Amino acid sequence: MEPLSVDRLTSTRIPTVHGEFTLSLYENSQDDKDHLALIHGDVEGEEDVLVRVHSECFTGDVIGSLRCDCGEQLESSLRHIAEQGRGVLLYLRQEGRGIGLLNKLRAYDLQDEGYDTVEANLMLGHGADERDYSIAARMLDDLGVQSVRLLTNNPEKIESLEELGLPVSERVPLQPHLNRHNSEYLQTKADRMRHLLELGSLKNGSRANPHAGDVQALSDRAQAFAETAGRPFVTLTYAQSLDGSIAANPQEPLRISGPETLELTHALRAAHEGILVGINTVLSDDPQLTVRHADGAHPTPIVLDTTLRCPSTVRLLTEPGPTPIIATSEDADREKQSELEAAGAKVLRLNCDATGGICLEALLDALQDVGIRSLMVEGGGEVITSFIRKRLVDYLIITIAPMLVGGVHALRPFGTAGTDAPSGDGQPSQQIQGFPKIENIQYRWIGKDLVLEGRPVWPESQ
Structure with missing residues (x-):
């Protein structure tokens, strides 16, 4: 032969x-x-x-x-x-x-x-x-x-x-x-x-629908990134309706994703060392930010709160879980800081950017200093927009649910470079013009939801 x-x-x-x-x-x-x-x-x-x-x-x-x-x-x-x-x-x-x-x-x-x-x-x-x-x-x-x-x-x-x-x-x-x-x-x-x-x-x-392979790959990528980049790896994830809404109105929470996708969200939480939201999310949703629908450890909650509006009675402080970090400005009320720290929070004072919002670069440096090498950003809309505007997103995961809401959109218009726009907790923030494109896209159906994920690629500076 x-x-x-x-x-x-x-x-x-x-x-x-x-x-x-x-x-x-x-x-x-x-x-x-x-x-x-x-x-x-x-x-x-x-x-x-x-x-x-x-x-x-x-x-x-x-x-x-x-x-x-x-x-x-x-x-x-x-x-x-x-x-x-x-x-x-x-x-x-x-x-x-x-x-x-x-x-x-x-x-x-x-x-x-x-x-x-x-x-x-x-x-x-x-x-x-x-x-x-x-x-x-x-x-x-x-x-x-x-x-x-x-x-x-x-x-x-x-x-x-x-x-x-x-x-x-x-x-x-x-x-x-x-x-x-x-x-x-x-x-x-x-x-x-x-x-x-x-x-x-x-x-x-x-x-159970396992997400271990994808989540582990993302976790490995995050650890490698943090070792070389000198700041935490940032995964931005949120759920939206077909018309791009993340809530019916700014003050009311809305369950958008299905139960199967919720398992993925909690598996992603377990794969990150920190999880970040803005104060508006805390005031409207009162979230726990823990891992309950997947195996793994709870991430450290981080709240952007420039003026320390966070009540000491929120579930982040009254229910079991890691010590939350509340990032605020240098000018925030000292008595309110003492109240929050007495309730179990760690208050982190940071310099603000030129227009009053918390400097996200300084925040990431501070989180790196306390050992947080991977950060999951869950929102709301002002936080999502701020991280994208600052080009501080390394991976993006968006869940699209089969519903129409006609409510609050995830992203705010960028406008023109140098104009004011909301920061993580409603304050203005310096703009960087241009939304990213997404590369290495993966689509998959989880329950009735479509999950899209990929790596953002930023346009050249104008």
Whole structure:
């Protein structure tokens, strides 16, 4: 038998929402299928290249089926590769773990009758996993990749590539999101196929929707940022209606996101060391700012309150939790400071900016000094606008709920550079012109809500 060979027939530029890739089409001496490589950046002769070896899944990749995690893995891998700046995604035409689309659909019918994915494949006369990675190894050889960091949950894939002579220096996990259609399928992959998955605990008879992979990735990014940037990593997150409203009016709270998204919000809180809101949010919502719908520690609450309007009876001070930090101005009332400190708060006096609002740069420096390296900003609208205006947002997560409110919008108009606009607690603040664009965008449905996240990229200063 002649050794397997591959031939790169053509390559072309493919722009995507994640960035620009080169798409190369390969033929080979083993089968008559067209296998594909998506390349981002320069990988020839490089070691430790981020690689995803992805097997075709029409139902997941094309029509977004919720029965598997394939489409999500494809999208997440492209995003990770783009963020890394270089990498390869191989798209192998071996549908249904190698059994083909017809048999995969038949296996789905058997799964609906109560058999798991392994049992269904065996009943159809196939193995649990019939995929072959020989072509993948030869394609990576052709691209000049010396060793890989492999995006996978499957140890068998790592073992196969190494047996084929391709060193795997690291496994990079792809944590899935569970839903009622795929939880048993993913549990079978973990129990019977050795896949390395964190599926969460049972809740009300079903698996909780885990966000561990995304949250851990964000936490790791935040820690790395704080070590080099000298200030906390700032994640801005809020929920809005379809028309952009975050509340019906400035004085009344409004529950916008659904219960499933609330779990994500609390998981994000647990991933950050501090959580920040403005005094208007405290006065209208009286929030606890704790982690109650996910596992993890409570973050330190931080309240922007230039004139110390915070009552000593708010839940941040009367209910268990970390000691809240109230950031105020140098001119704030000293007696009110003593009252708040007696109730359990730590009052932090900071210089104000030129127009009277709390200097956010000084605040971040002070939080870094007390050991807070990651900060989640929840709002309200004046705080959201202030952090964006100051270009102090490193990651953005927006939940869009299927409702119309006609109320208060998250962002205030920037106007022209140098004009007055509200700061974190209603005071004016210096403007910086220009809203950011969002790159490396990820979209996903959680319950009935659409969650959008990505990295803000600021326009050039005018």
